[in-house]
Amino acid sequence: MAGSLRTITVRRLGFALQFGIPAGWTPHFAGSVLEVDAPGGIASLRVQQGKTPMTLAAIAAGFVTSEFATLRKQDPRASVVATQARVGAGTAIKVTMRYRGEWVGGKREITHVVYFLKHGSRAYQFDYGTASATASVLASFAASIDSVRFLGA
Numbered sequence: 001m002a003g004s005l006r007t008i009t010v011r012r013l014g015f016a017l018q019f020g021i022p023a024g025w026t027p028h029f030a031g032s033v034l035e036v037d038a039p040g041g042i043a044s045l046r047v048q049q050g051k052t053p054m055t056l057a058a059i060a061a062g063f064v065t066s067e068f069a070t071l072r073k074q075d076p077r078a079s080v081v082a083t084q085a086r087v088g089a090g091t092a093i094k095v096t097m098r099y100r101g102e103w104v105g106g107k108r109e110i111t112h113v114v115y116f117l118k119h120g121s122r123a124y125q126f127d128y129g130t131a132s133a134t135a136s137v138l139a140s141f142a143a144s145i146d147s148v149r150f151l152g153a
Helices: 056-074 135-146
Strands: 005-012 015-022 026-030 033-037 043-051 079-087 090-103 106-119 122-130
Touching (some): 043 135, 079 106
Antiparallel strands (some): 005 015, 090 106
16 A cells, blocks of 8 residues: 555645545545545545644644544543654644544544644644554555645645
C-alpha cells in the first residue's frame, strides 16, 4: 500500500490544495467533506476544512479532549496522543487514536492518524483511518500527508 502516490488537486468548497493518495484510492465529496477510500475498505481518508482564528494547538486540544471522552466510553483501553509534526506543508499537530470499534461490519482494532494544518485563516483536518495498521498502511498515510501543498491564499 505504501507504493506510488497519485496526485490530486482540489479547488472546491473552500479547498485549495494538492496532495498524493495511494494508487487505487477513490476520492469523492460527501457534502463539504473530501472522502478518499481504499479498495476493500482497508483504509480511508477524510479531509475537512474551515476558516477559524483558532491556533493549531487550540484546535487539536479541543479535538483530543472530545475524542478521548467519546472513545473511552466504547473502549476503556482507547488512547489519544497528540504531538507536533513537520510535514511537507509545514508544522502540523498529529493526533494518533487507537481503540476497538466497528470497522466495515465488525469489531476491530482501529487506528486513526489525524493531522491538523493551517494555511492563512483556514484549518485543515486530514483523518487517515484503518483497521489494518500495518507498517505499509501507516507509511502510505505519512507519504500522503507529506505531499500536501496549499494552492493560493
